[in-house]
Amino acid sequence: MKNKSMADRRSRDTAICAVVFLLPVLLLMAIFLFYPIVQTFINSFTQWNGISADKVFNGWSNWNKLVHDPKFWQAFLNNVKIMVLSLVIQMPIGILLATFLDTGGRKFNLYKIVWFLPLLMSSVAVGYLFRYFLATKDGIFTGLSKLFGGGAVDLLGNQKTALYAVILVICWQFIPFYMVYYMAGYSSISEDLYEAAAIDGATRSQYIRSIALPMLVPTIKSAIIMSVVGSLKYFDLVYVMTNGGPGTSTELMATYMYKNSFVTYNMGYGSAIAAGMFILITAIAALIMKVLNRGGDD
Amino acid sequence: MVHNKKKVKIGWIIAVIVATFWLLVAFVPFMFMVLTGFKEKLEVIMGGALAFPKGFYLENYKTIITDVKFWVYFRNSVIVLLLSLLFLLLFSAFAAYPLSRFKFKGRNFIYMLVVASMSIPIHVTMIPVFQLAIKTHLYDTIWVLIPVAVAFALPISVFILTGFMEGIPRELEEAADIDGCGRYRRFFEVILPLSTPGLSTLAIYNGVNIWNEFIFAFTLTQSDGNRTLPLALWNYQGQYSSNTAMIMACLTLSVLPMIIMFAILQDKLVKGMMAGAVKG
């Protein structure tokens, strides 16, 4: 009896303590994130140009349109392509770079700083410069193609390749983030473990394979979640480099929403796109988390 | 054994070669950004970005450095960055602590809320945030940018840090518990120091984002005295044409403080951090 009430008190203390610690975050998120997303859901049931005072409620008509809008689903598919390729390209390279730096130590500080540069550059500069690297005339790929006797290569102006060209640039820009993230993951693995392994006669690469990488798994899991969410709501470089073109071949959910909300004065429908995005991304993220965690329990 | 060592050495040499190749991949675009700043406007249009400057034209950099406005923007950016980072790191650590180490009702719900907030597209918040800024009379001040920067970086930061704190061995905290430390003291004396690599990652990643943040700085400020660095580009961008060389010079100058910040913080990501913290 006494024990139980102590346990109760303890768990109440825990709850109070948790609330105290969580309060600032919940407050800020409520104001800046939850409130706007609720507003967005409300607006998605209106016909509104986004500027006038009168909003007309029009029931499910925006949602109905969204579900049947091939442009939206094409944009979603483009986001999925970004998601898959980001995972396939960014994760392994990020891990490789981090492993190299973790093994090489301070000698390679310069490498670390230079490798980090892409993330520092603003999207304006990245978009501008890569337009030249990918250019049909005198671009890198045209140069390579000519070296092997091919013709000019138009990557950004071609609907079939534009999205992949942009994805390449996105990966280039974000690999450093995952590199740093995995480095942080490595750094929390105690050096004692390596020393112990070394005494047992393990080489560095054996240590990495059988001790370090498995310990990195939780880090990899959260990196996957971040990459998925980031890819599905991606906006920046596409807006700067192609603005959805040529045609609608690089249109993403976020650029499509932006155009509807602020360019063509269709805020009601733009809100429906945003709300739809929110639902899709959260659902996919939750699903992936579930799958990943199940894998971990086995 | 000897044979094995040789193999390791060859493997390492290959790794260094590949690493050096990646060095070029990361560096070349950056280099051209810096170099384009040393060109004249017409030279950029005629020759594109991927040419070496004909003569090192210093006027772009000079013009920007001697422009008072640039330094006002710079000062604003520094203030916003430092204050935002301070609150961001503190609040995310606060939130990550109970999420990663306590068992309480609603924990999973709150954690899911954090993940869900990561998927909120930033543009939907524009109008509500603008209205809030007007109501609180913070519109067109740099102060409004701080809570905004903190709030939008929170979900991903809490997410990262929660994952990180989960990895801190329980024994360390339990040892402190035996010493009679309460939860609050344990947080500040044990958990926070042990989270340094995670916090550094956050500082680096969010620092870059806050420094380059454009859309809210653009929407929520209007006078020259309250703008931040990403808006400095406007002075060289017109309705009918833009001065790319100037823009690149401006971007180069804005990135320098970030490189310095990274050079300092990256040291915190080096192995051994953890051991040192525990022993100390």
Next chain:
Amino acid sequence: MNKKVISLTLAALLAGSMAVAAQAGETLDFWEQGTDEPDKSLWSYAPDQFNANDAEEYGFEINTVGTVNDQYKQKLAVAMSSGECPDMYTHWSGGPMIEYIKSGYAQDITDLVKEAGLDQLYTEASLAQATYDGKIYAVPVLNNSVAVFFYDKQLWADKGYEVPETIDDLEALCDKMKADGITPFALANQPAWTGSMYYMYLVARYGGPDIVSKAYDGTGSFVNDATKYAGDKIEEWVDKGYFPDGVNSLSPDNGDDRALLYTGEAGMMLHGSWQVGSIKQENPDFYKNLGCFAFPKLEGSEADQSVVVGTLGDNFISFNCTGDALKAAFKMATYYSTPEWLQMAIDAGKLPPLKAASSEEPAWQDILKILNDASAVQLWWDQYLPSSVADVHKSSSQLLFDKSETPENVAQMQQDAMDEYLAQNK
């Protein structure tokens, strides 16, 4: 050096805090787009004059906020939706202006315009663009901008090229250029409105300017012979290699198209006449040989062949204030029609939509001649059409340049967007 920077920073801080202090009084906010020279000085002229001469009399100060192009519309929309629309703001007329008017953020200024005699100063066409439902809602500021072909007179003289009169002539000339290893058209079509100029002209030459206005009011359609002709022609020209490689990825913001013209890699460039100002500023040597000619005529067509595509004013000011504030704001706007300002604009290579505007610059004289010979100006489609249709017009017409859609489908896509708009705005 360091000290200087610090003291200058302090001075700027002081100036900043003083600006805040001034806002406490009666201040009118004016959002404009002059961020870069020469636009910056042109835009700040009128507020400066007003603040120096009339501020006391009217009891208002004008506070200008310069914002760059790209996200300006978004910022304006956010401010408007929060009921914080500035007292005065610039826009490009057309579809967005109608949204602003319908939402109550633009005042009817018909009487003020007449009282001040501005209707005598501005060209009729420019005022017509500022008019909606028979009332004037905006004051035109900059520019006459019509799409014309630009070329290098020196290069053409050397090669023996002649200005084409008809589309057949144009094609013959293009073939000659191809034979000389020159790409005929300097087009950078990444943002799609640039390539749209070819489409609009070909439609207008075949079917006249009514095609688009009839589609807009619902009595006609985009699906017709004229759009078919235009689409077919562009695809034919793509096949013949008249456009540069990677045309849909070249960007006019980087000056990719002008660069082709400057280097002589391309023979001519169809572009808005604001290019005169840009070229004059960035490449004075080339500017000496800059020539212009009108889009050639289509022989055998019944449509009026003198129509030009463009606008007779591409920046307008609308007012979101009433009473004395409106009077003061309007007074400020009248400074954009003084002879002194006109001269400044002309010196900067621009041509405001004022009747008195004339220019000694040879390039402008060519353009003025084209304008005077024109029976009508066909407004840029992306300015004239509702925003949602304009967006589809741009993204679909871009598909002609890589031949990924047929002309029929492109026309149909535009018609579908138009139908949807008309259904929503009955």
